[in-house]
Every structure is written in C-alpha cells, then in structure tokens.
Amino acid sequence: MQSYEHSLRQTRQFLLDHDDYLVVSHVQPDGDAVSSTLAVGWLLSCLGKKYMMLNEGPIPTRMKYLWRAEQIVDMSANPPERKFSHVICVDCADFQRVGQTQRYFEPNASIVNIDHHPTNNGYGTVQLIKPDAAATAEILFDLLKEFDITWDADIATAIYTGLLTDTGGFRYSNTSPKVMEVSSELLSHGVNGPELAETLLEEMSLAQVKVLSKALNRLELSPKGDIAWVYVTPQDMIDCGAANEDLEGIVNYPRNIQGVEVGMLFKVIHDQAVKVSFRSAGKVDVAALAQAFGGGGHTRAAGARLDMPLEEAVSLVLKEVNRLL
Numbered sequence: 001m002q003s004y005e006h007s008l009r010q011t012r013q014f015l016l017d018h019d020d021y022l023v024v025s026h027v028q029p030d031g032d033a034v035s036s037t038l039a040v041g042w043l044l045s046c047l048g049k050k051y052m053m054l055n056e057g058p059i060p061t062r063m064k065y066l067w068r069a070e071q072i073v074d075m076s077a078n079p080p081e082r083k084f085s086h087v088i089c090v091d092c093a094d095f096q097r098v099g100q101t102q103r104y105f106e107p108n109a110s111i112v113n114i115d116h117h118p119t120n121n122g123y124g125t126v127q128l129i130k131p132d133a134a135a136t137a138e139i140l141f142d143l144l145k146e147f148d149i150t151w152d153a154d155i156a157t158a159i160y161t162g163l164l165t166d167t168g169g170f171r172y173s174n175t176s177p178k179v180m181e182v183s184s185e186l187l188s189h190g191v192n193g194p195e196l197a198e199t200l201l202e203e204m205s206l207a208q209v210k211v212l213s214k215a216l217n218r219l220e221l222s223p224k225g226d227i228a229w230v231y232v233t234p235q236d237m238i239d240c241g242a243a244n245e246d247l248e249g250i251v252n253y254p255r256n257i258q259g260v261e262v263g264m265l266f267k268v269i270h271d272q273a274v275k276v277s278f279r280s281a282g283k284v285d286v287a288a289l290a291q292a293f294g295g296g297g298h299t300r301a302a303g304a305r306l307d308m309p310l311e312e313a314v315s316l317v318l319k320e321v322n323r324l325l
Helices: 005-017 031-046 095-104 136-144 153-166 177-186 193-202 206-216 235-242 286-292 310-323
Strands: 020-025 050-057 072-074 082-092 103-115 126-129 227-232 262-270 272-282 301-308
Touching: 005 103, 005 136, 020 031, 020 095, 031 072, 031 136, 050 095, 050 235, 072 095, 072 153, 072 206, 082 095, 095 103, 095 153, 095 286, 103 136, 136 153, 136 177, 153 177, 177 310, 206 227, 206 235, 227 310, 262 310, 272 286, 272 310, 286 310, 301 310
Parallel strands: 020 050, 020 082, 050 072, 082 103, 103 126, 227 262
Antiparallel strands: 262 272, 272 301
C-alpha cells in the first residue's frame, strides 16, 4: 500500500493536471461533508480551475455561513445539464454514498476518493484515505499544505468546522494531538471558535426540540440496560415541521445514558425501510456492525439502511448487538 505522503502528492498532481471538476460528498451531508466540499472548491478556485459542487439534496441550514455554501448545488432542485469526466468525492465511505449524484459522472470518469472512514473500500482512480484522521477536513488540511497558497479565515473556518463537528466539539476519542495543533493554527487565521461551537453544537431549532421530545418519549432499554434506542416516523417529521438535519444528535441521548454501551436511532423511511444510526461507548465496533447490514462508518459512530418494517429491523439489530456484547 502506498504511503499517505505519496497519496497526497498524487492527489496534488491530479488536481493540477486536469480541469472542470465535479465535487460531491455523501447524501444527507454533515458538517465534515459540507466543509470538505467547500475546502476542495476553495482550493480549486485558488488554482484557477473550473468546478461544480453538488449534493443529492440540500445542505443543513446551519452550514450556510461557510464560504460559498450557497454554491453547493442541490441536485433535487437544480439537476446539472451535463456529466463530468473528473470527479472528487469527499467523506464518502463507499461509492454508493454519493447517492444520485453519480448520474452526472461520465462512465469512464476519473475519480479522486478523499476520506477518513475505516470502512472505505478504496474506490476511485486516486485514493487519499487516512482512517486515523479525525475528519476528512483534517486530510484536506494536509492536502492544502501541498500547495503554495495563502490561507485566510474562509478556508480556515471550513476546515475547523469539519474538525469541530466530527470530534463532537473536541470531546470524542478521535481528538488527537494533531487535531488540537491544526485547530490552533486555524484559530490563528481568524476562526471564531466560540461562535462556531454555539452555532454548530449548542443551538437547536424548535423543530429539533419537538422531534427530540417525540423520540425520547419512545426510549427503550434492553433488560441489562446496555442497549438503548429511540425511533422517529415520517409522521413525526411532518408534525414537528422537521428536516433530516433536525435529527442530528438525537442518537447521542440513548447512548449517553449511564451503563449504555450502544445507543441507536431508528428513522422510519417508509413501511419497508428504516435507517439506523449507531453510537458506541467503545466496547462494540459499530462500524463492523453497520457493515453487517450494508452500511459503514466509524468504530464509535456508524449507520445503515435496512429494507424491512421497523419492528423487524429493531429485532434484527438488537439480536446482533446482543451477540457482540
């Protein structure tokens, strides 16, 4: 396997050698996905390259403060008029995570795969993957260092956003010494850390509070008290006026209960499909658990989709989690 340093140089050369890029991240993008998309866009703009930033759906409202966030095209509202031969995928653990944006990849497109998920399956023409990075934004920090560019508050804020959100406000176990060193450097470029923490980690919309209340009213624990879960239905989302971004963080509530090893949020998509989010206290590798159901993620945070009714999904997942415990 080639070294990380070699992958950085290879990615740098790819970006210099070509033009007219499509930049995509995973469906239902989080802070790291959005900030990584914009970091690549910022770099390409510095290099004088043409590019389009695209996602299957809208980006979270709370990310709209980021540099050119409004330029990330929502494919569901404004589908592109053509396909692209050079694609950069960020924060996508596997190719299917790009969702319907792949419609706009030429069949023989060259793909750069930039990601930090341990479950990444190595798709693409060029792979820049670092499983021990706290966020894809951390990898992009390293990539940006390969270029002779002048840092400013815009790019520093984007990278900081990815680090802040994927480390849970620098609280998770992926908060390495390097993360703190990088964050310190970013702050020196004008990042407003307290303001970002308030916006991204503390503020809640009224819809978010309402849907959280519905979820917690259904909280269940296993007989041993080491597994806890909640669920949310499509009707809940309608009643609360909630969007997908309003579900962010709900899974942490069952996980944070004392004695719980695995917390889960089941989101009902329709009668025959459920998305489950996993959080682990450390005893269970939920990335491997999610992979067993066709999903992926990190050791302590992962997710998967199960094409079955809610009750069946809960029963099947509980059986597997109990086996691992």
